[in-house]
Amino acid sequence: MIFKIAWRNIWRSKVRSLVVLTSIALGIWAGLLIIGFSFGMNNERTAAAIGSTLGHSQVHSSSFLEEPTSAAVLGSAAEVQAMEELLQKASFVKGVSTRAIMMGMVSAPKSARGVRMIAVDPESERVNSNLPETIVEGDFFESKTRNSVIIGQKLADKLGLGLRKKVVLTFQDADGNISRASFRITGIYKTLNATWDELNLYIKRSDLAKTIGQDLVHEIMVRYDETENTEEKTAELSAAMPEGATILSWKRNSPELGYADDMMGIMLVLVLGIIMMALLFGIINNMLMAILERRRELGMLMAVGMNKRKLFVMILVETLMLGFVAGPVGILLGDLSTRVMMGIGIDLTSKKEGLSNMGIQSIIYPEIVPEYYLIVAVMVVITALLASLYPAYKALKLNPVQAIRGE
Amino acid sequence: MSKTVIEVRDLFKVYEGAVPVKAVNGVSLKITQGEFTALKGPSGCGKTTLLNMLGGLDYPTSGSILVGGKDITSLGENELIDFRLRNIGFVFQAYNLIPVLSATENVSFIMLLQNRPKEEREERARQLLQSVGLAGKEDKRPGQLSGGQQQRVAVARALASKPQFVLADEPTANLDSESTANLLDIMLKLNKEEGMTFVFATHDDRVINRARRVVAISDGKVVSDHNK
Numbered sequence: 001m002i003f004k005i006a007w008r009n010i011w012r013s014k015v016r017s018l019v020v021l022t023s024i025a026l027g028i029w030a031g032l033l034i035i036g037f038s039f040g041m042n043n044e045r046t047a048a049a050i051g052s053t054l055g056h057s058q059v060h061s062s063s064f065l066e067e068p069t070s071a072a073v074l075g076s077a078a079e080v081q082a083m084e085e086l087l088q089k090a091s092f093v094k095g096v097s098t099r100a101i102m103m104g105m106v107s108a109p110k111s112a113r114g115v116r117m118i119a120v121d122p123e124s125e126r127v128n129s130n131l132p133e134t135i136v137e138g139d140f141f142e143s144k145t146r147n148s149v150i151i152g153q154k155l156a157d158k159l160g161l162g163l164r165k166k167v168v169l170t171f172q173d174a175d176g177n178i179s180r181a182s183f184r185i186t187g188i189y190k191t192l193n194a195t196w197d198e199l200n201l202y203i204k205r206s207d208l209a210k211t212i213g214q215d216l217v218h219e220i221m222v223r224y225d226e227t228e229n230t231e232e233k234t235a236e237l238s239a240a241m242p243e244g245a246t247i248l249s250w251k252r253n254s255p256e257l258g259y260a261d262d263m264m265g266i267m268l269v270l271v272l273g274i275i276m277m278a279l280l281f282g283i284i285n286n287m288l289m290a291i292l293e294r295r296r297e298l299g300m301l302m303a304v305g306m307n308k309r310k311l312f313v314m315i316l317v318e319t320l321m322l323g324f325v326a327g328p329v330g331i332l333l334g335d336l337s338t339r340v341m342m343g344i345g346i347d348l349t350s351k352k353e354g355l356s357n358m359g360i361q362s363i364i365y366p367e368i369v370p371e372y373y374l375i376v377a378v379m380v381v382i383t384a385l386l387a388s389l390y391p392a393y394k395a396l397k398l399n400p401v402q403a404i405r406g407e
Numbered sequence: 408m409s410k411t412v413i414e415v416r417d418l419f420k421v422y423e424g425a426v427p428v429k430a431v432n433g434v435s436l437k438i439t440q441g442e443f444t445a446l447k448g449p450s451g452c453g454k455t456t457l458l459n460m461l462g463g464l465d466y467p468t469s470g471s472i473l474v475g476g477k478d479i480t481s482l483g484e485n486e487l488i489d490f491r492l493r494n495i496g497f498v499f500q501a502y503n504l505i506p507v508l509s510a511t512e513n514v515s516f517i518m519l520l521q522n523r524p525k526e527e528r529e530e531r532a533r534q535l536l537q538s539v540g541l542a543g544k545e546d547k548r549p550g551q552l553s554g555g556q557q558q559r560v561a562v563a564r565a566l567a568s569k570p571q572f573v574l575a576d577e578p579t580a581n582l583d584s585e586s587t588a589n590l591l592d593i594m595l596k597l598n599k600e601e602g603m604t605f606v607f608a609t610h611d612d613r614v615i616n617r618a619r620r621v622v623a624i625s626d627g628k629v630v631s632d633h634n635k
Binding site: 005008302303304305 | 462464493501503505506508515516517564
């Protein structure tokens with residue numbers, strides 16, 4: 001009967017209850033939308049990074065991970081070949097690309113800058129990365145021109161360079177010898193990550209080999225069938241790697257992306273916490289009003305012998321019921337509107353510049369994250385529990401004799 | 408000789424303040440099984456304070472109240488709540504029914520608090536409503552009943568817990584003459600047939616005229632005590 005009383009009491013003051021129920025539902029709705037939006041944004045950024053450069057995992061020599069020098073190669077050509085074959089044996093590996101990576105300098109007529117030079121095999125990158133799609137001017141090593149280089153838009157702007165201009169690249173080979181060569185800009189790329197664009201330029205591995213007289217491989221980028229379970233897949237491959245070679249997932253290779261992932265989780269719980277805090281006070285206010293209005297009744301119940309525990313439970317049940325009614329509505333609303341948004345996307349074109357610096361596209365497609373439905377549900381119950389405490393305390397403090405008379 | 412249900416000895420209730428008020432000023436009283444007693448007096452004479460103390464709703468400043476030989480003034484707050492639940496039926500001036508519950512539910516709620524089984528609760532609630540003349544109104548909510556009918560539900564509720572006695576504070580103050588007569592008929596019938604003890608605090612002559620014992624209270628003291 002406690003449940004019956006609680007249920008009917010909620011509907012005694014319809015407008016007031018509807019207001020508080022609506023606010024709970026809206027709070028949950030907003031929370032879920034923020035969650036969907038954040039996950040969409042983050043996954044977009046991750047997908048872009050994985051697609052363009054990171055791959056799902058990368059193999060390096062252990063010494064390269066300690067200090068990325070030119071000498072820290074993966075092994076001889078035959079050893080690298082063996083590793084590639086080993087990786088491609090796994091059913092979930094869709095492709096691999098080998099790269100040489102060197103720190104060096106790019107000199108333009110007016111200025112010079114330290115850069116990272118990534119020497120790639122164009123055929124393989126076309127298949128395994130979306131680098132060719134990031135070209136905004138020129139092309140991705142289409143011509144047979146020797147010594148062509150592709151630089152980022154940001155670097156081009158900084159150095160005042162354009163297509164077909166010449167630059168001088170300075171590298172250090174595996175033996176520590178310095179080499180220099182003149183390269184022509186045949187392409188300009190632009191990814192979502194402007195910082196990346198400023199620091200990295202691409203050349204062909206074949207050109208590098210001719211310039212320094214050594215065909216080096218520092219990195220094998222591995223592409224999986226899908227991003228799900230990247231850590232597990234990487235661990236599986238890791239077990240098969242020869243000594244001295246280390247395979248790391250994108251999250252470990254690019255800690256800043258990994259941090260963003262972890263930080264987002266914390267931030268979302270914080271945002272939910274703030275929403276719940278606002279709801280907490282709304283519910284407390286509602287219940288205090290309800291108790292104030294029912295003083296006579298509560299006084300009577302205490303007078304005729306309802307003990308404090310039962311009275312407390314009665315108010316607790318009534319408060320929880322608010323959460324149990326509004327919670328599912330809010331979750332349903334959040335789910336539905338996230339699904340709708342998934343179809344059309346949220347257009348943030350006006351904020352494009354800032355987002356692009358963070359590596360985010362300007363149209364965000366939110367995602368459904370079912371784990372968070374549970375978290376939200378639990379938080380609503382906890383909020384309702386907390387919200388019932390003060391009103392229940394006020395009810396228990398009523399003096400039955402005075403309450404019965406409505407004093 | 409009937410058994411004593413309530414025995415009050417040298418009861419005082421003083422409200423401290425700039426000028427201390429002796430609301431109950433040395434009352435001694437015995438109520439025996441089956442009485443139909445009115446504590447009468449003008450507003451502020453202390454009859455309601457006395458009634459509240461008899462019902463364990465308020466503690467006296469000094470003196471003792473023995474119910475079934477047990478001094479309830481020494482009980483703690485929680486023990487007193489349980490004592491009220493098992494021993495006393497209350498009827499209030501403003502009925503104080505739960506508006507969201509039907510007549511039957513209002514009556515059986517008390518039995519729920521006593522943890523009685525569902526079948527017993529429903530059966531007894533139905534019987535009690537019948538005995539207060541509300542057969543056919545079992546499913547009505549308080550808002551759908553007249554004042555007199557609501558007060559009869561309240562009487563049924565007071566009896567539901569099988570109390571030792573019923574305390575009624577101005578139960579007829581909000582009722583017209585017909586409803587008052589009707590309510591008193593029912594209470595007298597319950598008193599006669601079931602031997603239920605009723606104690607009223609009232610200044611309503613319609614109640615006082617039909618009470619079998621009238622205790623007049625003035626300035627917190629018993630000034631006369633008549634059995635008719």
